[in-house]
Amino acid sequence: MTMSPSICLAILLLALVSQSPASASIPGTSNNGFAVAAPSVPTATQFLQAHNDARRDVGVAPLTWNSTLEQDAQRYADRLSIGCKLEPLDIELIYLQNTYNGSGYQDGAAVTASWVNGRRWYDYRANACVPGHDCGAYKLMVCSTVQELGCARRTCRSSPDTVAVCSYFPDCDYNDRPY
Numbered sequence: 001m002t003m004s005p006s007i008c009l010a011i012l013l014l015a016l017v018s019q020s021p022a023s024a025s026i027p028g029t030s031n032n033g034f035a036v037a038a039p040s041v042p043t044a045t046q047f048l049q050a051h052n053d054a055r056r057d058v059g060v061a062p063l064t065w066n067s068t069l070e071q072d073a074q075r076y077a078d079r080l081s082i083g084c085k086l087e088p089l090d091i092e093l094i095y096l097q098n099t100y101n102g103s104g105y106q107d108g109a110a111v112t113a114s115w116v117n118g119r120r121w122y123d124y125r126a127n128a129c130v131p132g133h134d135c136g137a138y139k140l141m142v143c144s145t146v147q148e149l150g151c152a153r154r155t156c157r158s159s160p161d162t163v164a165v166c167s168y169f170p171d172c173d174y175n176d177r178p179y
């Protein structure tokens with residue numbers, strides 16, 4: 001039996017309509033908690049989702065994206081991309097930041113994954129990093145008093161390597177446990 005063209009069209013339209021809620025994902029939604037690994041995911045979404053996954057893992061409320069913080073991160077990442085090193089810059093720090101540099105092209109998900117790696121070095125009882133290891137970026141990612149973030153990645157000026165910055169607001173008291 002063959003379907004008439006109009007029934008075909010109706011079925012197609014139904015399929016499209018029923019798909020639209022799932023495909024209408026906006027930055028800030030976390031796809032029911034499942035990370036989206038497709039490379040087509042916008043950089044902002046990659047950064048935001050990885051932060052909120054790490055926060056959910058320890059029971060901390062999600063962050064929202066803030067374009068003022070994104071501009072701050074872009075400004076700082078632009079400058080870091082010149083030397084490609086994690087050196088302090090002669091520009092005023094307005095917000096708390098996490099910074100990154102790494103070999104080759106690294107997307108937002110890879111950058112945040114390197115920070116989340118610090119989780120294994122964070123001693124919650126002592127509220128300190130295991131000596132000789134860095135967990136500071138992870139602590140800032142999951143800090144419960146932080147509410148907003150904005151991030152940017154840049155390819156270095158004179159190599160295919162990556163620098164990235166996330167700026168956070170309002171504050172995180174490093175003397176307190178992050179959560």
Ligand SMILES: *[C@@H]1O[C@H](CO)[C@@H](O)[C@H](O)[C@H]1NC(C)=O
Nearest residue numbers: 065066067068069148169170
């Ligand atoms: C974004 O952050 C800036 C600086 O902290 C703040 O003034 C502004 O209200 C924030 N915007 C939104 C939409 O939350």
Ligand SMILES: *[C@@H]1O[C@H](CO)[C@@H](O)[C@H](O)[C@H]1NC(C)=O
Nearest residue numbers: 084085086087101102103161
């Ligand atoms: C990252 O920065 C450090 C200095 O902070 C530098 O030694 C290293 O070469 C940089 N890595 C890359 C991939 O540029």
